Amino acid sequence: MSAGVGQPFEALASGNSIKKALCIGLMSGTSLDGVDGVLLDLAGPGVHVLAQASLPFEPTFRAELLSLNIASYNELHRAALAGNRIAAAYAQVVHQLIQQAQNLDLNATDVLAIGAHGQTVRHQPQRWSEAAMGAGYTLQLNNPALLAELTGITVVADFRSRDVAAGGQGAPLVPAFHQQVFSQPGVTVAVLNLGGIANLSVLPGQASDPVLGFDCGPGNALMDAWCLQQTGQPFDQGGAWAASGQCLPDLLARLLDEPYFSQPLPKSTGRDLFNSDWLQDKLQGFTNAPAQDVQATLTELTASACADCISSYAKESKRLIVCGGGAFNHHLLQRLQAHLAGIPVSTSDQDGLPPLEVEAAAFAWLAYQTMHHKPGNLPSVTGAAGRRILGAIYPA
Template sequence: MSELYIGLMSGTSLDGVDGVLADFANGQMRVVHHSNAPFPPDLRAELLALNRDGPNELHRSALAGNALVRSYSGVVQALLAHTLTPAHAVRAIGAHGQTVRHRPQEFDGTGYTLQLNQPALLAELCGIDVVADFRSRDVAAGGQGAPLVPPFHQAFFGRPDATQAVLNIGGISNITVLDPASDTPVLGFDCGPGNALMDGWCHTHTGQAFDDAGHWAASGKVDPGLLATLLSEPFFAKPPPKSTGRDLFNADWLAHHLRVFENLRAQDVQATLTELTAQSCAQALHTTAPACRTLVVCGGGALNTHLMQRLTHHLPGCQVLSSQARGLPPLQVEATAFAWLARQTCLRQTASLPKVTGAQGARILGAIYPA
């Protein structure tokens, strides 16, 4: 049986699709090739809009799912073409979809999580089995359905003789603590906003999609009052298991807190938002693993030099490094995780950790759409 899998990820940053062709032969995990594609502006705008209530949502969501999958298919074709890999040589594609609502355990006790996707269309376009809908089984079992990546972090980054943590900074930030000496060797949860608020503020005030290397934030000054107000959000004090998304940390949330800080310069708000991400992530590590001496950072936030410097400042005695130093570039980690998750599904092996999500037990995640 083939050990080639494709993983696709489009996260809450809404910057596009990352894909990897991964080889799991001989008990190893190796990225054969990485490809990415930005979202067309109209698709990005629609996906962002669908994170909020609006007219005709069912119709718009279905069409956005079709458009998203066509972007996915383009990345798959690029991976196959670059590596001269025939479609039939790939066991499956792991396609997470685009999260537009995430409300586990709310309303009726079960709640829901919703990812826009059209996995049947992706299987039709690519001629490869597709594994999708990774979160809902964990939610059905009473869990948060997130974060999904800690088991992969353990498999790829874990070391038998050292405690370390993996911090993914996408639109939302999540942390995994790997402590082989603990009764709970893997702990993971969402920390709060990652790039989502920074990117949105930057785009509104500069027209740029993101703050390149954090230069704009570095030109501003952190406002202590605004920072304290933002950090007063109850989510930060909530114990894990916990997860979040744009349902909470969005432009309306920021605008609400900014009402009494109208005279701040835009770059000072950007500096404060960067500090919010740095402090909330550092506090998550302090709370759960104060003795941790290595933090591996992945996701787009790992490319933000200013943010990495602020993390280092708040974590004295802890080495803060990019996942690149551990053999996997920051923008490839989550896509590789979904290739790994797809493999777990195909092998009928569990891929959830009850200690992470709060579910009643480990579950096989995902649904398979045959080609």
């Protein structure tokens, strides 16, 4: 049974003193490639990664998660089993992190909490009907009670639902963390997370100005899906396959003719929209196009959509920091830089946080916020009615 965030933290801690401000963050994103985990020390200014671990999803489990993204047979039962399996995978990553931490004379009892994002399989924050007494929702598969049982550490989960309940998108939640670690006084900085979906954070140089953040559209999701279908490889290593092809202007125009791209802020999206069915519909009439040309066009779609967002909302940025798996797609970064000639593009490891650790670190930070009764959302990003303490707490 989860403890509500309104319950005093002292009661949740059961009288045990917290030796360090250590939190674990676990992230399995829309790329569906596996679990990334970090152990963070948040005791002082900034964030300090003490350990990092990852665990790939088996191809059959990845396929199951993809199938649960759409209405399918017996999905409630299958979703529950998938949630259990995700919790078990999360626990494996936690044990890896604790093993590494033992070299630093730390153990599980030193960890304040685990922030467990879960695996998003539905994201419908805008489907609201007053007549039906309904509201939008977002659904992440997980079993945080099982994770707490397997690790013996307090778990914070279901971060997005409270923001949605307050009228927000529930996503993206990482801009608040980006503000903590990447903002620079007097300088506007843009941060682009290239996961399955691409999301942008615009960090103003003046503290009085609001942070902006939203989903730009597809990140790696469509590129990965096409690469797997055509080559059997889960992703285009370094973007080399796309670089061998030519962008198809007519196909690119059709891909960009998607109403989501012109929607006003706040907005968020996911595989509910940008999935293989969406792509197959757009590919009608291009069945004879070389596969590598389609891949080049999908890469250009991501680069163009993200660059348009930066030009519209972050044109004063002095730099673009890229994180997520897409940071390793060299061809994609080159295309981004070509669109943004006046804004230097670099990856987050130049700022001391490797690209694959940023999102997991964000959920460690969000767990820390929750455990200290501090809000984790930004209404300027999600459109929520106000700042809210996010997540439900499952005591150790």
